[in-house]
Amino acid sequence: MRKTLGKFSVDYLQILDEHGVVTGVMPKITNERIREMYEQMVRARVFDETALKLQREGRIGTYASIRGQEASNIGTAFAMDKEDWLFPSFREDGTMIARGFPMSALLQYWGWDERGMAVPQDVNIFTIAVPVSTQIAHAVGYAWAMKLQKKKVASVVYFGDGATSKGDFHEGLNFAGTFALPVVFICQNNQWSISMPRSKQSASETLAQKAIAYGFEGIQVDGNDIFAVYTAVRDAVKKAKEGRGPTLIECFTYRMSDHTTSDDAKKYRDAAEVVEWEKKDPITRLRFYMKQKKMWTETYERELLERVRKEVDEAVRTYESTPPADIEDIFRYTYAEMPPALREQLEYLKRSVDETKNMGGTNG
Amino acid sequence: MVEALNIALKQEMAKDSSVIVLGEDVGKDGGVFRVTDGLWEKFGGERVIDTPLAESAIIGASIGLALGGMKPVCEAQFDGFSLPMLDQLISHASRIRWRSRGRFAAHLVLRFPYGGGIRALEHHSDSPEAYYAHTPGLKVVIPSSPYDAKGLLVSAIRDPDPVVFMEPKRVYRAIREDVPETEYTVPIGKANVVQEGSDITLVSWGAMVRECKEALALTPYSVELIDLRTISPMDTKTVIESVKKTGRAVVVQEAPRNCSVSAEVAATIQKEAFLSLKAPVKRVTGFDTVIPFARMEGFYIADEKRIAKEIEKVMKF
Ligand SMILES: Cc1ncc(C[n+]2csc(CCOP(=O)(O)OP(=O)(O)O)c2C)c(N)n1
Numbered sequence: 289m290r291k292t293l294g295k296f297s298v299d300y301l302q303i304l305d306e307h308g309v310v311t312g313v314m315p316k317i318t319n320e321r322i323r324e325m326y327e328q329m330v331r332a333r334v335f336d337e338t339a340l341k342l343q344r345e346g347r348i349g350t351y352a353s354i355r356g357q358e359a360s361n362i363g364t365a366f367a368m369d370k371e372d373w374l375f376p377s378f379r380e381d382g383t384m385i386a387r388g389f390p391m392s393a394l395l396q397y398w399g400w401d402e403r404g405m406a407v408p409q410d411v412n413i414f415t416i417a418v419p420v421s422t423q424i425a426h427a428v429g430y431a432w433a434m435k436l437q438k439k440k441v442a443s444v445v446y447f448g449d450g451a452t453s454k455g456d457f458h459e460g461l462n463f464a465g466t467f468a469l470p471v472v473f474i475c476q477n478n479q480w481s482i483s484m485p486r487s488k489q490s491a492s493e494t495l496a497q498k499a500i501a502y503g504f505e506g507i508q509v510d511g512n513d514i515f516a517v518y519t520a521v522r523d524a525v526k527k528a529k530e531g532r533g534p535t536l537i538e539c540f541t542y543r544m545s546d547h548t549t550s551d552d553a554k555k556y557r558d559a560a561e562v563v564e565w566e567k568k569d570p571i572t573r574l575r576f577y578m579k580q581k582k583m584w585t586e587t588y589e590r591e592l593l594e595r596v597r598k599e600v601d602e603a604v605r606t607y608e609s610t611p612p613a614d615i616e617d618i619f620r621y622t623y624a625e626m627p628p629a630l631r632e633q634l635e636y637l638k639r640s641v642d643e644t645k646n647m648g649g650t651n652g
Numbered sequence: 653m654v655e656a657l658n659i660a661l662k663q664e665m666a667k668d669s670s671v672i673v674l675g676e677d678v679g680k681d682g683g684v685f686r687v688t689d690g691l692w693e694k695f696g697g698e699r700v701i702d703t704p705l706a707e708s709a710i711i712g713a714s715i716g717l718a719l720g721g722m723k724p725v726c727e728a729q730f731d732g733f734s735l736p737m738l739d740q741l742i743s744h745a746s747r748i749r750w751r752s753r754g755r756f757a758a759h760l761v762l763r764f765p766y767g768g769g770i771r772a773l774e775h776h777s778d779s780p781e782a783y784y785a786h787t788p789g790l791k792v793v794i795p796s797s798p799y800d801a802k803g804l805l806v807s808a809i810r811d812p813d814p815v816v817f818m819e820p821k822r823v824y825r826a827i828r829e830d831v832p833e834t835e836y837t838v839p840i841g842k843a844n845v846v847q848e849g850s851d852i853t854l855v856s857w858g859a860m861v862r863e864c865k866e867a868l869a870l871t872p873y874s875v876e877l878i879d880l881r882t883i884s885p886m887d888t889k890t891v892i893e894s895v896k897k898t899g900r901a902v903v904v905q906e907a908p909r910n911c912s913v914s915a916e917v918a919a920t921i922q923k924e925a926f927l928s929l930k931a932p933v934k935r936v937t938g939f940d941t942v943i944p945f946a947r948m949e950g951f952y953i954a955d956e957k958r959i960a961k962e963i964e965k966v967m968k969f
């Protein structure tokens with residue numbers, strides 16, 4: 289005998305098409321909220337452009353641009369409640385800023401200064417995870433802790449399309465499904481993992497469908513449509529907090545820039561593809577919508593840009609006027625209490641810097 | 653060094669059709685440091701393979717490929733991303749020969765760039781050689797010059813044991829020297845006496861050899877500089893003979909100190925050359941902390957002045 293045990297389907301959600309036309313069910317949000325969304329996307333864009341410029345001028349180091357992914361970044365921040373936790377990878381500057389992470393600290397992070405990784409006390413964001421996929425299990429564990437303590441808190445974890453190839457992704461999703469944990473998995477499928485196109489990353493038609501194998505729902509959303517991202521994450525967060533388990537959300541979006549400023553996408557990517565995606569820009573799209581609803585004027589845009597640029601410039605000033613760290617900073621957070629052997633090393637370094645004068649930085 | 657490695661790969665691939673290259677972005681992109689540049693164009697996508705982002709599968713599949721008769725040269729993009737490979741390396745690659753009582757072996761190479769000094773993000777500046785050197789059955793090779801890089805990589809590809817080949821990324825393009833076009837090998841397990849001397853032995857490897865060379869100019873003493881080139885199995889003979897002659901030794905590494913390769917060197921010296929020693933063996937190492945980001949990195953990686961200072965201390969012991 290042979291019979292079919294399972295069949296699956298994967299939903300795709302779009303609410304606002306690339307012309308700003310509503311094609312789905314609008315979430316119940318006020319115009320005020322929509323304006324805030326727009327502002328956060330613009331802030332993310334201005335921050336991104338500024339960071340790229342600073343990198344070119346040698347004022348910060350390697351930087352991973354979020355251009356084109358603003359809706360996928362920002363929609364989530366609006367769909368999460370303050371008590372929820374964000375577990376970022378390294379392409380969520382927009383989400384982090386919208387959740388209250390200081391822009392000056394982000395610049396510090398990209399600007400060769402680990403002090404920029406310190407998350408403010410009242411901000412529920414875990415540290416940036418550079419090793420791809422490794423943060424997924426952390427979010428799962430956090431959600432587990434919330435469940436064990438009967439707290440109504442969801443954890444939301446970000447990762448890329450490339451990340452879905454790693455064992456950490458599969459192990460993490462399996463745990464979440466098995467223990468029915470309040471976690472929301474957000475895959476920013478920006479179509480590229482450095483030089484690897486999405487089609488070669490996995491033979492699966494969608495990345496969303498991978499959730500089905502682990503016993504929960506996966507959905508693909510138009511990642512350049514902030515209403516779709518917001519709706520999907522909002523539903524998933526609600527579901528998580530009601531004890532109905534995890535969700536995987538694939539945000540179908542596009543990496544408009546090089547992978548990082550150390551990369552040159554011209555080597556492997558067709559420029560025509562980028563031009564096509566330019567038309568789907570998430571910010572332009574929301575602007576079209578707001579224009580139709582008479583929520584957007586040129587004056588509004590001008591004032592907004594001016595305000596946001598000022599904020600970003602202020603963040604740059606704060607970053608660049610931060611005094612250098614002291615030598616002890618290298619040692620300080622290795623253990624809760626510095627072991628004697630490490631203290632000896634610190635004392636040695638202090639002496640050694642005195643003896644050899646301007647030794648520091650010669651290898652940097 | 654990037655070019656030297658690239659030529660070594662090209663020559664071995666042309667010579668032996670079982671040699672294949674696999675890893676993240678090694679194909680069309682030519683690797684993030686361009687070490688595999690042009691290979692994909694020359695040998696095609698079946699032999700120069702862009703893999704999905706999955707380090708454990710890259711090394712695990714390489715073991716299988718090797719068992720199936722291929723000679724995989726796989727890549728981890730950075731030091732920090734070689735760590736997901738540890739399980740497959742320690743649990744399998746290193747002990748397949750042992751477990752199968754000699755029937756099977758993992759004839760493969762794992763290459764990756766390591767070390768600091770390139771102003772990179774976290775996990776892009778580590779020196780994890782001790783993890784690998786601690787594993788019986790693995791060979792660990794770290795070249796310091798373009799010439800050695802080419803010759804050692806050829807040896808690694810031909811070596812029947814699994815070889816972890818660590819490339820000092822901060823001297824990838826910083827050291828320039830003419831490298832013969834013709835095929836040659838540099839033997840694994842043989843250290844290089846970079847400069848002969850009679851007062852003190854300076855032992856190092858990889859990127860730190862450059863700082864050691866610079867330190868030579870800052871010290872009045874006659875220093876014998878040894879570049880280990882292979883971390884495991886180590887050429888202890890060359891080191892011991894040198895220390896027997898000089899009576900003093902300083903070991904320089906970039907990695908943190910605790911349970912590191914320099915400890916192995918020091919232990920070997922005190923065991924085999926104890927009666928020749930005029931001073932305790934000194935170690936100049938990274939600190940037992942995470943290597944800091946670029947702004948503070950220069951305090952972490954010993955520079956030529958710190959090395960010269962430590963040489964002086966040992967001389968004046
Ligand atoms: C475990 C691991 N391997 C390799 C890398 C190097 N690396 C950084 S980002 C990246 C591609 C990630 O692609 P994706 O998951 O799609 O995220 P995206 O960069 O597109 O946002 C790679 C290979 C890494 N950071 N971690």
Ligand SMILES: [Mg+2]
Binds near residue numbers: 448449477478481482
């Ligand atoms: Mg991607």
